Amino acid sequence: MFQEILLIPAAGALAFTGLKLRKQRQYRQLQMRQRDFIARYGAALRLSEPAPDALPDFSRRIAVMPEPLPETAFTLLREAALRHRRTERSYFPTHKQGGTIAYEDLHQTAPEIVAFYQSDDLRRLCSAIIGEAVVPTPINDQSSCSLLFYDRPRDHIGWHYDYNFYNGRHFTVLLPLVNRHLHANRLSSAQLVIQQDGREVAIPTPPNTLIAFEGARVYHQVTRLEEDELRVILSMTFCTHPQSSLLKDAIRRCKDIAYFGIRALWS
Secondary structure, eight states, rough: OOOHHHHHHHHHHHHHHHHHHHHHHHHHHHHHHHHHHHHHHHGGOOOOOGGGSSSSSTTTTTEEEESSSOOHHHHHHHHHHHHOOOEEEETTTTTTEEEEEOOOHHOOOOOHHHHHHHHHHHHHHHHHHHHHHHOOOOTTTTSSEEEEEEETTOOOEEOOOOOSSSSOOOEEEEEEEEESSSSSSSOOOOOEEEEETTTTEEEHHHHHHHHETTTTTSSSSEOOTTEEEEEEEEEEEEEEEEOHHHHHHHHHHHHHHHHHHHGGGGG
16 A cells, blocks of 8 residues: 555656656757748838937836837738637636737747747847846746737736846746727727826827836736727747746746646646
8 A cells, every 4th residue: 555655646647747758758859840940021021220329228127119020011010910719728816817828839820920039130139128148037937928818808917016027137028919899990998007106197198009028027917908998919939048047937837827827737
């Protein structure tokens, strides 16, 4: 009996290791596919390089850049996002409600978005805005590049900081793809709000606006969506050093379970 009890954790550890190894093989395959995506869509998603004096100021750890993408490139991303709207819904009473499509799934449903996130153009632009060289966060981080769907009344996220799971600095970059009332010519009710100098400041989020901020230092929320509204945000993360400690990596996986399900445990 005692030996049988000991076999239970051993079997669990073996199963976890098997799933982890299978996931690592999958990520290597996805990285190979990323190169194909960039070759296929890279030219259509080119950003025009702004002059240094046209870059927004990042001294307050947040910057907003209107219309970073040409209309044709922006339309390509928006249509890719709306092609597949089967999201993973998450609900935390009083804090969060909304839908998400994870980075891993975007390789299948929206390769154009993956190509944009991995593009040298976007990396250079974000580095220029932030004032430090940044790179995309690792492929096994489900939040590296994801779509956030606010498509039901009361979808929102409460006040929070973005936890930094990496050894260097960590930044969130948002690109609103859809933000509208479905039957009126106006933006949705949901607003990105930050706390700055002891007051709440609403950050403009019309479609085709790039918002870059250091989420671990900028306290922020998204207010509630109302009836007949839709808000779809491309959320991307960049960092100065993509290495992580074992503890931080374990915390990241536990956090991702709440958003992307149990599969995040062996990501």
